[in-house]
Amino acid sequence: MALRTLESLGSLEGKRVIVRCDLNVPLKDGVITDDGRVRASLGTLQALVDQGAKVIVISHLGRPKGEPDPQYSLAPAATRLGQLLGADVALAEDTVGPSAKALVDSLENGQVVVLENLRFNAGETSKDDAERGAFAAELAAFGDAFVSDGFGVVHRKQASVYDLAQLLPSAAGFLVANEVEKLDRVVNDPAKPFTVVLGGSKVSDKLGVIENLLPRVDRLVIGGGMLFTFLKAQGHAVGKSLLEEDQLETVKRYIAEAEERGVELLLPTDIVVAEKFAADAANEVVPADAIESSSFGAEGLGLDIGPDSAKAYAEAIRTSKTVFWNGPMGVFEFEAFAAGTQSVAQALTEVDGLSVVGGGDSAAAIRTLGFADDEFGHVSTGGGASLELIEGKRLPGLEVLGW
Numbered sequence: 001m002a003l004r005t006l007e008s009l010g011s012l013e014g015k016r017v018i019v020r021c022d023l024n025v026p027l028k029d030g031v032i033t034d035d036g037r038v039r040a041s042l043g044t045l046q047a048l049v050d051q052g053a054k055v056i057v058i059s060h061l062g063r064p065k066g067e068p069d070p071q072y073s074l075a076p077a078a079t080r081l082g083q084l085l086g087a088d089v090a091l092a093e094d095t096v097g098p099s100a101k102a103l104v105d106s107l108e109n110g111q112v113v114v115l116e117n118l119r120f121n122a123g124e125t126s127k128d129d130a131e132r133g134a135f136a137a138e139l140a141a142f143g144d145a146f147v148s149d150g151f152g153v154v155h156r157k158q159a160s161v162y163d164l165a166q167l168l169p170s171a172a173g174f175l176v177a178n179e180v181e182k183l184d185r186v187v188n189d190p191a192k193p194f195t196v197v198l199g200g201s202k203v204s205d206k207l208g209v210i211e212n213l214l215p216r217v218d219r220l221v222i223g224g225g226m227l228f229t230f231l232k233a234q235g236h237a238v239g240k241s242l243l244e245e246d247q248l249e250t251v252k253r254y255i256a257e258a259e260e261r262g263v264e265l266l267l268p269t270d271i272v273v274a275e276k277f278a279a280d281a282a283n284e285v286v287p288a289d290a291i292e293s294s295s296f297g298a299e300g301l302g303l304d305i306g307p308d309s310a311k312a313y314a315e316a317i318r319t320s321k322t323v324f325w326n327g328p329m330g331v332f333e334f335e336a337f338a339a340g341t342q343s344v345a346q347a348l349t350e351v352d353g354l355s356v357v358g359g360g361d362s363a364a365a366i367r368t369l370g371f372a373d374d375e376f377g378h379v380s381t382g383g384g385a386s387l388e389l390i391e392g393k394r395l396p397g398l399e400v401l402g403w
């Protein structure tokens, strides 16, 4: 089925339009380190402003625990949005409380406001349908129409993504429509060899996708935080590296299934081990099966793939026809642990075929490392969302838009 488009909502002049964006930008000391997701939301927002709509932007930032937490305020994102739109963009102090209501009531045609972080409210991410529905109804009271444009969250069955879309006339914004169109090629007809490269830190989220990817891919390349669960499953000690103990049996099953299916599973052969989690931490390269042999013993933690692994990964990527990459290979934010990610990114730019980068941090990584978006086939704003799409899953936030 086709996604409902913005045009299907008819004229929005003078209407209060709630737009679900993904303004979940990376921050360091309260300053945005990559504003890609704010920029990506501009197309839809500017079109609504130009039509004379009253625009109410809603978003989450980070993973606060269902109550206000100042470190997760949307203030930096709202300020940046105002700068990029060249307009005053006010931020409500709450999401559905008196400050939000007053701001929405004061809106004039063509104006944009932002409500405070959706996840300051327990109803947003609740597993309880009634609790989620009640929060969605409070949001719906602010609008005459709903536009879903936060591609990074369309895989989440959350109030502002799933429930709200069913309470108001709703449609996909330009960003969501474009992402679905671009990723469709990877989902339906990937040229072979098709390689998926996985890394990052949302380990439990991403381990889950492997099962559904195995029947679809020729090569699976593992880096980032999740690689240590693989190494441990193979019987190797991993010191203080990220580890999902309760996933060890599952990962053993994946390793066996990859072999049965003839999927080439690439795991690192060497690791950059650090004394602690810090930019200036002492570090050494050791074999992947002997992480605790570094000078830091069982206290050491793996923060990047080693140079031999980076070379092998780059070769596997360069010789593929379709490559999807989600999740940095290491802690690229620290220069000493960015080489693996740099190497993988470089290889993606050399693919003779379609290369797709997916994920907030992965997109931030390529820009931080000096690559331009147009060196890749597509740079997606969603990591988990694009992964679930290419798994062939139906996503709750797209289903409610007719997809």
Ligand SMILES: Nc1ncnc2c1ncn2[C@@H]1O[C@H](COP(=O)(O)OP(=O)(O)O)[C@@H](O)[C@H]1O
Binding pocket: 199, 200, 201, 202, 203, 223, 224, 225, 242, 302, 303, 304, 326, 327, 328, 329, 330, 331, 332, 333, 358, 359, 360, 361, 362, 363, 382, 383, 384
């Ligand atoms: N070995 C590692 N240990 C801890 N964190 C890691 C490791 N490798 C990568 N990371 C972190 O993973 C984060 C990105 O993960 P994630 O949010 O899953 O990616 P994306 O947003 O692209 O989907 C980065 O901040 C990076 O520092």
Ligand SMILES: O=C(OP(=O)(O)O)[C@H](O)COP(=O)(O)O
Binding pocket: 022, 024, 062, 063, 152, 153, 156, 202, 358, 359, 360, 361, 381, 382, 383, 384, 385
């Ligand atoms: O950063 C995001 O996703 P990503 O890390 O999968 O790219 C989105 O903003 C979703 O955030 P969530 O994974 O906390 O629901």
